[in-house]
Every structure is written in C-alpha cells, then in structure tokens.
Amino acid sequence: MTVSPNGSLGAESKTHAMGSMYLTLMRTSIISQFQYRAAAYFYMIGMVVEPVIYLIVWSTIARSHGGEVAGFTPGTFAAYYIVWMLVRNVNIVFTPFGWEWRIKEGNFASQLLKPVHPIHYDLAEFAGGKLVVIILWLPIALALSLIFHPSLHPSLLQCGVFFLAIWGAYLIRSLVLWALGLITFWTTRVSALYEAYFLAELLLSGRLVPMQLMPRWAQTLSWAFPFRWTFAFPITALTGPISERELLEGLAMQALWIGVGTIVVMLVWRRAVARFSSVGG
Amino acid sequence: MTRRDDQRTGAVRLAATFLRVGVMNEVQYRINFFIQLVQSLLTIATGLTALALVFSHTDELGGWTKPQLLAVMGVFTMVGGLIRTVIQPNMQRVVEDVREGRLDFALTKPADAQVLVSVRDVRFWQLTDVIVGLVVLIVALVQIGDSVSARDLAVFIGVLLVGLVTIYCFWLMLASASFWLIRMNEVQELFDGIYRAGQYPVGIYPGWLKYGLTFLVPLAFAITVPSEAVTGRLTWQAVAVAGATTVGMIVFSRWFWRRGLRRYDGASA
Numbered sequence: 001m002t003v004s005p006n007g008s009l010g011a012e013s014k015t016h017a018m019g020s021m022y023l024t025l026m027r028t029s030i031i032s033q034f035q036y037r038a039a040a041y042f043y044m045i046g047m048v049v050e051p052v053i054y055l056i057v058w059s060t061i062a063r064s065h066g067g068e069v070a071g072f073t074p075g076t077f078a079a080y081y082i083v084w085m086l087v088r089n090v091n092i093v094f095t096p097f098g099w100e101w102r103i104k105e106g107n108f109a110s111q112l113l114k115p116v117h118p119i120h121y122d123l124a125e126f127a128g129g130k131l132v133v134i135i136l137w138l139p140i141a142l143a144l145s146l147i148f149h150p151s152l153h154p155s156l157l158q159c160g161v162f163f164l165a166i167w168g169a170y171l172i173r174s175l176v177l178w179a180l181g182l183i184t185f186w187t188t189r190v191s192a193l194y195e196a197y198f199l200a201e202l203l204l205s206g207r208l209v210p211m212q213l214m215p216r217w218a219q220t221l222s223w224a225f226p227f228r229w230t231f232a233f234p235i236t237a238l239t240g241p242i243s244e245r246e247l248l249e250g251l252a253m254q255a256l257w258i259g260v261g262t263i264v265v266m267l268v269w270r271r272a273v274a275r276f277s278s279v280g281g
Numbered sequence: 282m283t284r285r286d287d288q289r290t291g292a293v294r295l296a297a298t299f300l301r302v303g304v305m306n307e308v309q310y311r312i313n314f315f316i317q318l319v320q321s322l323l324t325i326a327t328g329l330t331a332l333a334l335v336f337s338h339t340d341e342l343g344g345w346t347k348p349q350l351l352a353v354m355g356v357f358t359m360v361g362g363l364i365r366t367v368i369q370p371n372m373q374r375v376v377e378d379v380r381e382g383r384l385d386f387a388l389t390k391p392a393d394a395q396v397l398v399s400v401r402d403v404r405f406w407q408l409t410d411v412i413v414g415l416v417v418l419i420v421a422l423v424q425i426g427d428s429v430s431a432r433d434l435a436v437f438i439g440v441l442l443v444g445l446v447t448i449y450c451f452w453l454m455l456a457s458a459s460f461w462l463i464r465m466n467e468v469q470e471l472f473d474g475i476y477r478a479g480q481y482p483v484g485i486y487p488g489w490l491k492y493g494l495t496f497l498v499p500l501a502f503a504i505t506v507p508s509e510a511v512t513g514r515l516t517w518q519a520v521a522v523a524g525a526t527t528v529g530m531i532v533f534s535r536w537f538w539r540r541g542l543r544r545y546d547g548a549s550a
Contacts, residue, residue, distance in 0.1 A: 042467040046474025053478050056486055061339045069338050147487075192319040199323050209334055 018120070025121060026128030033132040044136055047088065048144075051081040054208065055148060070213050071241075075151035079239045080210055082144050083152075087234045088207070089133045090166045093174040094122045096181035096194050103184060103276075112273065119178055119265060127170065154238050161247045165234035168254035173230050175261025182265075185272035200225070206232025226257040295392055296400045300367075303403030310406075317406040321362075321413040328354050328480060329417075343485035348424035350481070353508040355418025357480045360444065360503050362410025364476075368449050369469070370402035375456040376465045384545060395538055399449070422511060429511060437510040440523060444503030447527050450534035451499055457534075460541030479504040495526075502526065 033040055059074035067073055072080070102108045111118045144150075154162070180197060183190050202208050204218065205227035211219055222228045233250040236242050242250075307313070332354060336347045345353070375398050378384040387397050422429055429437075455472065459465045479500040483491050495501040502523045509515040 039465070039467045042465075042471045046467070046471040049474045049478050052490075053481065056490075057335060057342065057481060060343055060485055061335065064339065064341075189316070192316060192323070195320055195323045199327055202327060203330055208331055213334065213338065215337070 018116070021116065021120070022124040022127075025124035026131075029125045029128030030132055033129050040132065040136055044089070044133070044140065048085065048140060051084045051088070052144070054084075055081040058209070058213075059148075070210075072210065072212070073151070075149055076239065078144075078148035078150035079152040080235055082141050082148070082150050083235045083238050084207070084231070085141065085144075086134065086137050087166055087169065087231060089137060090130050090170050091173050091230055092133075093126050093170065093177055094181070096177050096184070096197075097191065099181040099184035100188050108276075112276070117269075119174075119269075122178065123171075123174055126174070130170070152239060154240065157244065157247065158238055158240065158242070161251060162234060162238040164251060165237045165254065168251065168258065169230040169234050172226050172254060172257045172261055175258065175265050176226055179261065179264045179268050182268045182272045185275050201227045201230075204228065205230060206235065210236070226261070229254050229257055292393055292396045296396060299397075299400040300403055303401070304405045307403060307405035313406045314409065317409040318413075321358075321409040324410070325354075325358060325413050325417060328358070331480075343482070345482055345485070348421050349508075349512050351421035351424065352418055352512055353482055353504065354480060355414045355416075355421055356441075356508045356511075357504050358414030358417060359411045360414075360441070360448070360479070360507075361476065362407050362414060363445060364448055364452075365407040365410065366404050367400075367402075368445075368452050369472075370404050371399050372452040372456040373469060374398070374402055376459040376468060379459045379545065380465070388542075388545075394542065395453070395535065399453075418511070425512065427513060433511060433513075436515065436520075437507055440502070440510050440515075440520060441507040443523055443527050444499070444507055447499035447502045447523075447530050450527075450530035453534045454537050457538045457541035460544045476500065482508060499526065499530070 055077055058069065058072065058077045062069045062072060062074050062077065108118075111121065180194065183193070203214075204222040204225055211222065211228060211232045214222075222232075229250065233254070237247060237250060332347070332350060335342060335350075340346070342350060375384070378387070378398075384398075387401070388394050390397055452472070455465075455468050458468075475494075475498050478486070478490075478494055482505045483494045483501040484505070486494065491501075506515065506519055506523050509519065
C-alpha cells in the first residue's frame with residue numbers, strides 16, 4: 001500500500017482515480033451478481049408480483065367502467081406497471097435497516113480508514129448490480145407484455161429523458177436513504193421511523209398507483225417530497241402522457257433533490273462519524 | 282398404545298415444549314411488542330389506503346364489495362402474522378443451517394428431524410399482526426351485517442388451520458430446496474413478494490395466476506377460502522379441494538424433505 005493519495009494527486013488524476021475505482025467496484029458487483037443468477041431471479045420474481053397485483057386490480061376496474069379509469073386503459077396501466085418494475089429495481093439501494101448490521105458487526109471501521117467517502121462504495125456497487133438487473137428484467141418484461149399487451153409509444157426525447165431519469169432516481173434514493181440510515185449512529189430504535197418513511201413513499205411516489213389516480217390533495221402534497229421524482233416521473237417519462245416541458249422540469253427537480261441529498265449526507269455524515277467508535281474490525 | 286402412537290404423542294409434547302421455551306424467550310423483550318405493534322399498524326394502514334383508493338374509483342372488484350374485501354384484508358393480515366410467528370423463522374433457520382453446516386445439531390437429536398426443525402423458533406411478538414388482522418376482520422363482519430353463526434365460525438377456524446398447514450408444507454419444500462441450491466437468502470423475499478397477492482381474493486386474477494396461487498403457492502387455501510367461509514361464499518367443492526390438496530402436500534413435502542436430507546453432508550460438528 002502506498003500512502004494516502006489525497007494530498008499527492010492533482011485534481012485531474014483524482015477524478016481519474018475515482019472513475020477507475022467506480023469501474024472496478026461495478027465490475028466486481030456485476031460478476032458477483034451473475035454468480036448467483038438463481039438468487040437474483042428469485043428476488044425479481046418476488047418483485048414482479050407487486051406490480052402485477054396493482055396492474056390486474058386496476059385493469060379489472062378499468063374494464064368494469066367501460067374500459068377506462070382516470071384516463072388509463074388496461075393497455076396504459078400495463079405499460080405503467082411494466083416500466084414500474086424496471087424503475088423499482090433500479091431504485092433499490094443500500095437499505096437504512098442495513099446500518100444497524102454494519103455498525104454492530106464493526107466492519108464499518110475499516111471503511112473509515114479508506115481515503116474515499118464510503119458512500120462511493122455503495123453507489124458504485126449498487127449501480128453495477130443494476131446492469132445485471134436490467135438484463136434479467138428484459139425477458140420478464142417481454143413475457144408480461146405478451147400477457148398484458150401494454151400500449152407504449154415513447155418519442156426519442158422521452159427515451160432519452162427516461163434513461164437519465166432512472167439514474168437520477170437512483171441517486172436521489174441512494175442519498176436520501178443513506179442520510180436516513182445514518183440516524184442509526186444515534187439510536188437503533190429506528191425501524192418504526194423507516195417503516196413510516198416507506199409508507200409515505202409508497203403512497204406519494206406513484207408506486208401504488210399513478211399520480212393521476214390519487215386525490216388532488218395527495219398530488220399537491222407529493223411536491224414537498226422527493227418521492228415522486230423517483231417513481232412517477234421516470235415511469236411517466238417513458239409511458240406518457242407527458243409534455244416536453246414536464247420532461248425538462250422533472251429532470252430539473254431531480255437535479256434539485258440530488259443537490260439537497262448531497263448536502264444533507266455531507267452534514268449528517270460529519271456529525272455521525274464523530275460519534276462513531278469501534279473495537280477491532 | 283403402539284410404538285407409532287408413542288412417537289406421535291412424543292412429537293406433540295416435544296413441539297409444545299419447544300414452543301413454550303420459545304415464547305418465554307421472546308417475552309423477555311417486552312419493548313419489542315410495541316415496535317411490532319407500530320409496524321403492524323403501519324402495514325395495515327398501507328393496505329387500507331390501497332383499498333380506499335380502489336374503492337374511490339369503483340363500487341365492487343370482481344364481485345367483491347368493500348366490506349368483503351376488508352374481511353379478506355383481515356384474514357390476510359392474520360395469516361401473515363401466524364406465518365411469521367412460527368413457520369417462517371423455523372424454515373429460514375433450516376436454510377441458514379444447511380448453508381453453514383449446522384443442521385447436524387438438529388439431526389443428531391433422538392427425535393423426528395422434521396418436527397424438530399419446525400418448532401425451534403417462535404417470533405411471539407409477530408402475533409400483533411394476528412390481533413390487528415382480527416380487529417379488521419371483526420370490523421368488516423360488522424359492516425357486512427350478516428350474523429356469523431357458530432357453525433360458520435367453526436368452519437372458518439377449520440379451513441384456516443388447513444390453509445396454514447398447506448403454507449407450512451410449501452415453506453418446508455422451499456427450505457428443502459436449500460439442500461440443492463446454495464444461496465437461498467432471497468427465498469424470503471420471494472415468498473413475501475408472492476404472499477402480497479393474497480390480499481385480494483384469488484378469483485380476481487386471470488386463470489394462470491389463479492391456479493398458480495392455488496396449487497403452486499397455496500395462498501388460496503390459506504386466505505381466500507377462510508375469507509369465503511366468513512362472507513358466506515364458501516362452497517363444499519372448495520373445502521374438498523382444499524382438503525385433498527393439503528393431504529397431497531403433506532405427503533409430498535415430507536418426501537421432498539427426506540430426499541433433501543439424504544443429500545446433506547454436514548461440514549461442521
């Protein structure tokens with residue numbers, strides 16, 4: 001091991017070093033995910049069920065009401081919930097519940113010795129796993145499309161924004177949940193708080209139902225939280241209906257929340273790590 | 282009494298002792314009751330919100346009215362709680378023990394291994410879900426307004442127990458699969474994911490899924506059939522199919538478990 005590269009490297013080579021660290025971590029994560037394909041598929045099949053339930057329930061309602069509910073047909077519901085699956089999978093990040101284990105096992109101490117902020121390890125590792133997830137998702141999406149006949153006609157711009165938006169959503173969710181997980185440095189009785197957070201997210205993000213089916217007040221309330229930019233926006237970016245203006249607005253809101261998330265993580269992290277002490281590790 | 286009868290009463294006594302010790306262990310941590318209760322309430326809040334959203338756009342779903350679906354939600358929550366109290370923790374421990382090579386400790390004991398691995402853990406506080414689910418079920422029954430006779434109640438409890446046995450058999454098969462597959466951490470996610478489908482009666486799903494949720498993952502017997510029993514929808518054909526399938530699953534899961542066991546060669550001990 002050479003000495004800490006922090007002081008000795010210029011800004012350019014620092015970025016370069018960070019880039020190659022990300023690539024290496026992502027590659028390792030891809031390899032280990034592929035190693036356990038069966039496990040990954042188990043996981044995904046479990047996850048398929050949730051959107052399929054929503055999809056069947058809402059298509060049933062649409063059909064019993066002359067083929068449409070709040071502007072959604074069975075076909076557009078199918079498109080929404082099939083894209084939902086991809087967005088949901090890309091959205092999976094290090095869980096705040098995991099912090100208890102990290103701290104308890106004491107193996108977090110070794111992370112602190114490394115010259116890079118530990119969030120980069122999580123970001124890179126989970127991002128690498130996403131590439132596997134996308135490949136595994138394709139056959140599932142194909143099968144579901146054959147069963148449920150989604151009507152999906154995105155423009156080129158929509159596809160481009162969608163591609164950016166899923167990674168924007170990934171970053172927002174990573175940052176916010178990381179910050180939330182850091183509360184574990186103060187107290188471990190946080191599971192109820194996390195559950196409440198996930199409930200709010202489920203209801204105000206477009207995960208349970210498309211935003212258009214929510215009551216007005218809930219739609220308005222959703223603007224105060226980052227949730228809708230991690231589910232409803234990326235999904236609707238691809239499935240529509242969405243205007244060009246809304247597409248750009250959405251990206252801007254994502255950028256805003258990424259900024260907020262980064263600042264919060266930096267502030268909380270500094271305080272949290274000051275409290276941390278560990279033996280061994 | 283024959284030797285076989287002896288063994289059987291022995292197994293029941295063994296299970297009772299293990300369960301009692303498990304409960305005593307859990308009761309020491311009383312604060313967990315409140316944590317679990319909050320979690321149960323948040324989960325039911327999610328379910329009720331989803332139901333409210335559905336019924337803000339329609340009056341009935343696949344022939345079920347709102348109070349009837351509320352009853353299904355109550356049963357779904359109760360059964361989920363029972364699964365997480367006794368079935369899931371034990372079966373997951375089998376998966377872990379097989380991977381870590383610790384199953385030897387259970388196998389070397391002078392009792393039926395299947396009984397032993399099925400009663401080692403009790404998550405007593407998960408019973409909060411049973412309480413919350415029961416409250417929801419009672420509210421639903423009051424809303425439906427038809428009186429529930431003692432006979433209905435007996436049938437309900439009967440089919441509920443049968444349903445739980447099928448779920449146990451299903452979990453035993455999942456756990457036995459760990460003799461062949463190494464990494465089964467995700468098996469719980471798989472089950473939890475599929476279990477969610479039970480919050481609606483299986484009749485609303487398209488054919489392939491309906492049969493899958495009946496015979497592949499027997500949620501229909503554990504949730505839909507008991508719900509039908511308390512909402513006056515139960516047919517005798519459904520009870521007969523449930524009974525026959527359960528017997529089949531008991532036999533098959535035991536065979537599968539023993540086959541897996543033969544493959545097992547411990548690495549520790």
